[in-house]
Amino acid sequence: MTDDEILAEFRAADALLHGHFLLSSGRHSEYYLQCARVLMDTERAGRLAVALAGKLPRDLRHAIDLVVSPAMGGVIIGHEMGRALGKPAIFVERPTGTFELRRGFEIEKGAKVLMVEDVVTTGLSSREAMDAVRAAGGEVLAEVALVDRSAGSVDLGVPFYPLVAINFPTYAPDELPGHLADTPAVKPGSRSQAA
Template identity: 50%
Template sequence: MKREELLRILEETGALLKGHFQLSSGRHSEAYVQCAQILQYPWYLDKFCTALANLFNDREIDLIIAPAMGGVLISNGVGRALKKRAIFTERENGQMRLRRNFYIQPGEKVLIVEDVVTTGKSVREVMEVVRNLSGKIVGIGSFIDRSGGKADFDGVKFKALLTLDLKTYMPEECPFCKAGVAVTKPGSRFINR
């Protein structure tokens, strides 16, 4: 998929929002990517998942894994495109875990997928789960890299369909806060800083 098509779909589905947002990291931004808006259109979801799978068709992969909640459908879609088993992690008492009798065999080659990577916290938590179960991480993919290409996963190859360099600010430096603009907190979790 070309950048222009990806941006068109993000805008068409309402997945790219403009305003004043507090991100899960605690930082503030003038833009927020809400990939759940794409997930409600199965034809776009299939298109994004197939394109993401194609970024990794040069890798030997046994298993696709993603963090819940947004990653559940993405893991399934990429798994369908690659014809591989697909599972997800969940938070239990604040800790990322495998549940529902999901498993990773020692030595299985694992692709981690995500909707949006900003700081990479959720991906790193999934990496820890995979490594603790002796899986081998062969790649990390996301629909959107909003880190501006700065995300680093300990040398594991990271690929995204679209990289966005969206400015973020610490709350005390945020120009929208200084201007008195109300903040929206659309994320599913927040980190205390």
């Protein structure tokens, strides 16, 4: 899929939002990609996962034992990546603020893991989820994401393969442009912000 075809999928799902958004990273943006909306159509989710799997080098695809994604945002695309790669897919979640395995999920010692995210901005959630995988005995080989919002600056410590890079500007709370500073921010994601 080309970048234009990928963005057309987001537009068709009304998943490219415009306004004033407070991202889970704590930064502000005038645009927000609601991946849950683009993934609610199972055919579309499957197409995007197949395209994302196609970004991986062939040798890496064959080395993967397990797909892991962080809840909540990565669960659907993680599941679809598992299907596209023919590998089991599980997720980590943070009921007390730190990612952990629950629901009977286990990672065999030495298992080769592909981390799957919906959107990466700063990479903090990804790195924290990788820490949980490593603590459980897995080896993270790489990460994929539907969207890279980091402007190419994210360092995850492993190879990173986004489906598309979208570089909408983001702002720290003290650097908001006037048109955003004058409107209340909406928190559209699944994770609430700490005060």
